[in-house]
Amino acid sequence: MHATSRVEINLAKIAHNAEKLVQLYGSKGIELMGVTKTVCGDSVIAEIFVNNGIHMLADSKLVNLKKMRDAGVSAQFVLLRSPALSEVDAVVQYADISMNTELSVIKKLAETANLSNSVHQIILMVEMGDLREGIMPANLEGFIQKVMELSGVAIVGIGANFACFGGVRPSKDNMSELSKLADIIQTRFSLPLVHVTGGNSANYNWFTAADSIGNINNLRLGESIYLGRETLDRKAIPGLYTDAFTFVSEVIESKIKPSVPYGETGQNAFGNRLQFRDRGLIRRAIASFGSQDVLVAGLTPELDIEILGSSSDHTILDAKEVDLKVGDEVRFALDYGALLSVMTSVYITKKYSNIL
Incomplete structure (x- = not known):
């Protein structure tokens, strides 16, 4: 599948x-x-x-x-x-x-x-x-x-x-x-x-x-x-690749929406009460992964977009000036925690390239 x-x-x-x-x-x-x-x-x-x-x-x-x-x-x-x-x-x-x-x-x-x-x-x-x-x-x-x-x-x-x-x-x-x-x-x-x-x-x-x-x-x-990094300050080691692994996911919703939730609020799915900055209406996209798939905090988007947060299987993005459409793929660099989690996750396909 x-x-x-x-x-x-x-x-x-x-x-x-x-x-x-x-x-x-x-x-x-x-x-x-x-x-x-x-x-x-x-x-x-x-x-x-x-x-x-x-x-x-x-x-x-x-x-x-x-x-x-x-x-x-x-x-x-x-x-x-x-x-x-x-x-x-x-x-x-x-x-x-x-x-x-x-x-x-x-x-x-x-x-x-x-x-x-x-x-x-x-x-x-x-x-x-x-x-x-x-x-x-x-x-x-x-x-x-x-x-x-x-x-x-x-x-x-x-x-x-x-x-x-x-x-x-x-x-x-x-x-x-x-x-x-x-x-x-x-x-x-x-x-x-x-x-x-x-x-x-x-x-x-x-x-x-x-x-x-x-x-x-x-x-x-x-x-x-x-x-390709040392682990005290996460600095790249000269001459090594830092992008041997890339996380890729698909956009499943893209709409103009408010930047702050409205209505009475309580805890979210993970027991947190989040604070939101009012940016007015934003281009808000959803990617088809969440915290059950990967340590979302360990991802850095390759495009100029921002991860706003995630639930167990949705990750919310502020697409800023990028016109993300449903079906588009978004690519992310991973830190060690994110790499460990995606390699462990049964929900993430592992795809090899440049096979020797």
Whole structure:
């Protein structure tokens, strides 16, 4: 069945961004994990990552890791989120590596791996200030001691998360601290850390300014590959495409109407009481999508029109001087939140262009 809204995915632009970022970070010895959660483990995009030098694919959803494995994507698969106790069997089955912070979960991973005579690899996440997941640095050595007593799991790295929950920037100081922790662990436990993963797309400014990156040898990139931006200030990275994804929808009504609702008002569909600026009569258009389809606040129209708001399946536009007619298509750039929502939405068609 035909959907009236779609996301256009330019595969050549994604490939270009992946290749350039592999070269950029590789110039100082940093390997990349390609984060596929944003595109729901899309195997077409996963293959582009692999073909352009990204051989570790990281996702927070096991169903996406399974999808890529089943599609025959040849990569090392990483569970990007701490496993839930209830999903440990599937973690051992579908993830080569998982990121961990809880001893009870690691013990269960070890038991499960032992049952299949396998060894599950783990990266221990360290709390460095962003206050999402992580073991407190003061507790790290004692934690590692306990993990090393278990058979069935092997510590292959440590990592830290930045700019996801608390917005804390990766800096010279906190990167240096993570690097020193890696030194201490490798010396104290004779434990080679294959992956010292220092963050994500927010690490671009730190990386470009750093004289030395220390022991940091891995970053987990999603947004900078997909949207060509670093994530602290959302600035475009030179030489990358910022328009690999475009959201397109159809106009289903176009009329001259007042700019302020009239009649007694209460809450709208989402429990909000909105304020309206009186602009007189305006050219008011409706596009055939709403907040059930996409994070509307994350869209920027390509034309000189304005998004006034949305209900669950209508988005209201002030067309200004643009003569939008019923059946016309309107195109929008997406930010990360909007991209995540359209790729997740079952109501939005995914259309590939410039297939390699």
